[in-house]
Amino acid sequence: MNQAVNQAVPAAHAEPLKSRRQRLYRTLWRWHFYAGVCCIPFVIILALSGAIYLFKPQFEGWVDRPYNQLAVTGQAVPVNQQIATARAAVPGSQFMTYQLPASEASAAIISVSDAGVRTLVYVDPYQNTVLKQIAYNDQFMQQVKAFHGALLAGTVGSVIVELAACWAVILVVTGLYLWWPRTSKGFAGVLYPRLRQGRRIFWRDIHGVTGFWLASFTLFLLISGLPWTTVWGAAFKEVRQWNAAPVEQSWSSGAVKAAPAWRPLTVDQVNLSGHVVSAARELNLAPPVELSVAASEPLLIKVSSLTQNRPSRATVWLDGQTGNVQRTSNFEQKGTLDRVIGFGIAAHEGQLFGWFNQVLGVITALGLVLLCVSGTVLWWRRKPAKKLGAPASVPAGRAGVVVSLIILALGIALPLVGMSLLAVLVLEWLILRRFRAIRDWLGLAKPA
Template identity: 45%
Template sequence: MRWPSLLTIRRWHFYAGLFCIPFVLWLALTGSIYLFRPQIEALIDRPYAHVIPAAAPRRSAADQVAAAVAAVPGATLHRYQLPDTPEQAVQVIVGQAGRETRVYVHPGTLAVLKTVGEQDRLMRIVFRLHGELLAGDVGSYVVELAASWTIVMILTGLVLWWPRGGGLAGVVYPRLSAGGRRFWRDLHGVTGFWVSAMALLLLVSGLPWAKSWGSYLKAIRTVAEGSAGRQDWTIGSGGAGTAAMADAHAEHGGMRMAHPAMSYAPLDRLIATLRPLDLAAPVLIAPPTGAGEPWTAKSDAADRPRRTDLTLDGASGRVLTRTDFAQRRPIDRLVGYGVALHEGQLFGWLNQLVNLLTALGLMLLSISGVVLWWRRRPSGSLGAPADRDRVTSWPAAVSIGLLAVALPLFGLSLLVVLALERLLLRRLPEVRVWLGLSPIRAGAARSPAARSPGDC
C-alpha cells in the first residue's frame, strides 16, 4: 500500500494547526517569560540581597527559623534555604493548613521582611499559566493535548516542506522580494524548517509535567526500573517548583500531617556540614518527617544535572547518604536533561537564547499559517484541503499507531475525531461541504481549498 497523498497530509496539517495555533502562541509567550526565571526572581529579591554587612553578627539558623514560623500562626518548618551570600535575607518556607509561605527574615535582627505564598510568587503563576492554564489538572490535560497535536502538526509540516526539486529558495531561506502568497508561504515553510528540531525537543521535554503523559511515564518507569521511587519533577498541578522533596515529605505537596515537637538547633550543625560541599544553589534543608528520621538537604539548581540529594544526621551533622545526578536512574537522568533544556538552564544563556528564538519562530510560524489560511479561504467554507484520498495506507496506519502509543491523548482524540466525522459530520450535507468532506466531482472547477499541494 502507498503512503497517503500530500493533499491528505496537508489536510491533517491544517486541522492540527487550526486547533493548536492559539495554544502554540500562548505557550510560546508564557514559556519565553519563564525562560528568564532566574533573572526575574533575582530582580524581585533585589531588596533582600544586601540587608546586612557580611561581617556583622547574626543570629543562629534555629532562631531565624523560629522567627519565620512565628510569622505564620500555626505553621511548621518545611524548608530552610541556605543563603547564597552572607548579606542576604534568610528565606524560610513554612506550611500551614496545606499552604506554603516563603518568609524573608533579617539574619541579624530576626525582623520579618516579607511573606509571600509559594503559589502566589510571580514565576509560579507564570509556570501554572504555561503548564495548566491556571485550571489545575483539567488545564494540564488541555495543554498536553495541544502539545501532542502540535507534534503532529510539525511532523506533517516537515513532510510538506520536504524539497521536491528546485533550488534552496523557499526551502532554507525565504524569497523576501516575492510578495503576496509566495512570501507568506516561504516565511511559513522556512521558519518551520529552522525551528522544527528544537520545537520538537521542547514539546517532548515538557510532557513529563503533564498530568496524563507524566503518569504514563511514571508507570513505564516503574515497569522498566522496578520501584517507582522519588522523582525530581511534578506531574500535573500537584506541587510547587520546590516540592521535589514531596515524596519524602508528604506535606510539602499540600497534604496535612502531624508534626512532632522538634528543635531547630540541628540546622546550624547541618549548615556547617553543607557549606564546604559547595552544592549548586539554591540549597534546601528539610526537617525529619518523624521521630528517628534524618534531615534532608537538596540542591534545587535550575540546571538539574547539577542537583544532589543528601540525608544528614541531626545530632552530629554528618552526611548519611549522598545521591548525585549521575547516580540516578537512566529515565530520571534523561528527564532531568530534558527539563533543564526546556527551562533554558542546561547550557547557560545560550540555552535561553536558543529557546527564545524557537519560541519567536513558533509565533511567526503560527501567524504566517493564519495569514495563509485567511488569504486562501473561500467564502462559505472553512478552507480545509479537500478530502479526496480514501485509499488505505498501511505505512501511514502503522506510523499513526506508533504515534498514538507514544502520545495517548493524541490517539484517543484521533479516535474521537474519526468517529465524529464518520457518524455525524458526513451525514450533514452543509457541514460536509463546509469542512471539505464531500468528494470533488470530475471536471469540476477547483476552489482555492482544493488546489494542488504545491500551491500553498
C-alpha cells in the same frame, strides 16, 4: 517495438505511484491544517509563557535584590530563632524548609505551611525580623509555570495543554513532509525565503523555511515537556518504576505528585543547630539549597540543591544531632532514563548550558509565534467565503494503509492523540457528515 513496450511499462506503473503519493500528500496536508487550527492559540500561549520562564533565575534575583543587600551587623541569630520568627508571622503554621542565604548580606527564606498553604517568609538573620512573606504559589514565576503547564485550570488545563502539545508534534512532522523538496530547483524557498516574489510566495516561504529551521528545536521542547504532563507523564512514571529503583523523581507529572517520602516534611519541632547548618554550607551544593526534615527518617536533615540545571543537583542527608553525612544522592547515581530526562528538563528550562540555552529558547519561541502568524495569514488569504477552507478530503486508496499505520503509531506513542482521533472520527461519522451545511463548511466528503 520491444523497446517501446519496455518504456511503456514503467510509465504505466508511475502514474498509480504518483497518484498514491498525491493522496498521501493531501491527507497529511489535511491533518496539518486541522492540527494548526486546533493548536495555534495554545502554541502561542506555550511559546510566550515558556520564553518568560526561561529567565526565572534572573527575574527572581531581581525581585529578591532588596533582600540580598542587608546590613551585616554582628552575628546572625541562631537559625532556630529565625524559624520561630517565621512561624510566628503565619500563626498556626508548621516548618517546611530553610533556604541557606546566598551571602552574608542575604535574608533567610523559610517556608512554612498552614492548612496545606505554603508561605515563604524572608527573615533578616541579624535583626530577626520579617522582611517579606508571600504564598509560594503567588510568586510570579510560579504563576507563569502553572499557566504554561495547565492554563491555571488544574488537571483539565493540564490535559488541554498536553493534547495541544501532542497535536503540535503532528503539526511539525506533517509540516516537514509537506515542506520536503520534491524537485531540484535550488535552495530558494527551501532553506531561505524568497522575499521579492509577491505576498503569496513570501508568506509561504516564511512559514515553510521557518518551520524547517525550527523543527528539531520545537520537537525537542515538545518531547522534553511530556514527562510533566498528566496522561503521558503518568504512564511514563509507571514505566520508570518498572525499570528503575524507587529513587526520588525530580519532576512532577501534571496532577501526579511525588511520593510523600520525597516531599519536605511539615513539622512542629525542628532543631537546625549551628553545626548542622555549617555542615550544610560546607557541602557547597549548587544554590538554592534547602534544609528540611527527612520525611522517611525524621532524625535526619535533608540538604537539597534545587538548581534548575538538573545535572548539578545533589541531595545529602545529615545526622540531625552531629551534622555528619549519612548518605548522598547525585545526578551521576541516577538511572540512565532519569539522567536523560534531567538533561531534557534543564535544556527545556534554558539552564543546561548557560545564556546560550536561553537565547536558543527565545529564538524558538519567537519563531513559533511567527509560524502561527504566517500560517494564519496563509489560511486567511486562500480561505473561501463562508467556509473553513480545509483541504478537500480525497479517497485514500492504498495510501490509507500508510495513514492507518501512522494513526496506530501515534495512538501508541501519544495516547491523547489516539483518543482524540478516535473521538473526531466517531463525531465525523455520526454527525458532521450527515448535515450538508456543516459538511460543506468543513470540506468533508459525503457519507457513503
